Amino acid sequence: MEMWLREMQIENAAMTYKIKETLVRKKTKYQDLAIVDTEAFGKMLVLDGIVQTTIKDEFVYHEMITHIPLFTHPNPKKVLVVGGGDGGAIREILKHPSVEKAVLCEIDEDVITECKKYLPEISCALDDKRCEVFVGDGIKYVKEHKNEFDVIIVDSTDPFSIAEGLFGGNFYKDIFEALTEDGIFIAQTETPFFLPDTVRKVFNDAKSIFPVTKLFMAAIPTYPGGYWSFTVGSKKYDPSQADTSKIPHLDTKYYTPELHRACFVLPKYVEEVIK
Ligand code: AAT
Known part of the structure; x- marks a missing residue:
């Protein structure tokens, strides 16, 4: 059958x-x-x-949502992941020797438990001693932490139900407060092909709060449209102009220093969406 x-x-x-x-x-x-x-x-x-x-395409998403902000910030020490209970983002973050602590704030404990059991290829770093796992709502967690993280990564489900509040201006204001003075935030921000209004709103919300806001794309075969957007909000450093000449070699399959700069060059229809 x-x-x-x-x-x-x-x-x-x-x-x-x-x-x-x-x-x-x-x-x-x-x-x-x-x-x-x-x-x-x-x-x-x-x-x-x-x-x-x-298992087949997770590398694209997890490498791009982590290495773009972590190689833009000159010395990221403390990183927060909101969502991401599978552990893929944590695995990539911990490839950076400067990171002293990576906190995972996932609302659903079962996601963590089942991914540890059935997806060890992705969840393998959740038991690393530099990783702290916190089970709870990311909205509340971010509100309760001020001036603490160099990088905040929003690795969340789509903007419905428990994740709805992770896509708006109020949450981004709290993220701004939770970041250190030169902190950087990144979120997965859906498909500009099928959901242009969502991408536009999220981008403009971030832009109204962060001095530097940029959008980049990556090809993820299992996500709707196959071509996915990420929005970066930064207090100081421009991710599209990062000095990629001294990036050390990392064991990656999608991210390269060349792609770091190239991914911010957008197709015309995507530029129109965020204009
Ligand atoms: N690493 C790729 C996997 C994800 S899963 C996103 C996680 O966000 C889920 O485990 C979900 O339980 C968690 N989550 C949702 N809302 C909250 C919240 N309010 N606080 C903390 N965690 C939350 C991302 C996939 C993207 C899919 C795109 N189509």
Whole structure:
């Protein structure tokens, strides 16, 4: 018998994945969680029917959401990840020797537990002694920490339900306060192809708060549209002008110093979205 997972990527279009095996499926306190093994992308984490990360393409997202801000900041020591309970962002952050502490603030403890069990390739650094795991709402956590982090990474689900408040101006104001004086923030900010209004709003919210705001793109096959946006808000350093000449070699599959600068060059339709 063939089993297929269908993700409704937008209202009238879907992606389907042939499933080898369902490893876990449960209702957590916050969402419907599944980790399934698929023919095309290997194991994947699915929350409320939406693909969050897969063994085959996770490197694109996790490298770009971390190395762009961490190689823009000259000396990132303390980093916060909001969401990201799979641990992929933490794994990449801890490749930076300057980082003394990486805090993960994930609302759903089951995401952490199940990813540790079934996705060790991604979650492997969550037990590192430089990583501190905190289970709770990122909105509250950020509000309660001031002038503390050099980099804040918002690795969240799409802007509905528990993650809705992670996409707005009020949250970005709190992030600004939680950052140190030359801090940098980055968020995954959806698809400009299918959701131009969302991308525009989030970008403009960030722009109204941060002195430097830039958007870049990366190609992520399992995300709607296949071409995903990230927004960077920075108090001081411009990520698109980072000095990439002295970046040390890191074990990456997508990020390169050349791409660091090139990814900020946008196709015309994306430039129009954020104009
Ligand atoms: N690393 C890629 C995976 C994710 S999952 C995003 C995580 O954000 C989920 O585990 C979810 O439980 C967590 N989350 C959602 N809302 C909050 C909140 N308010 N506070 C803390 N954590 C939260 C990102 C995938 C992007 C998918 C794009 N389509």
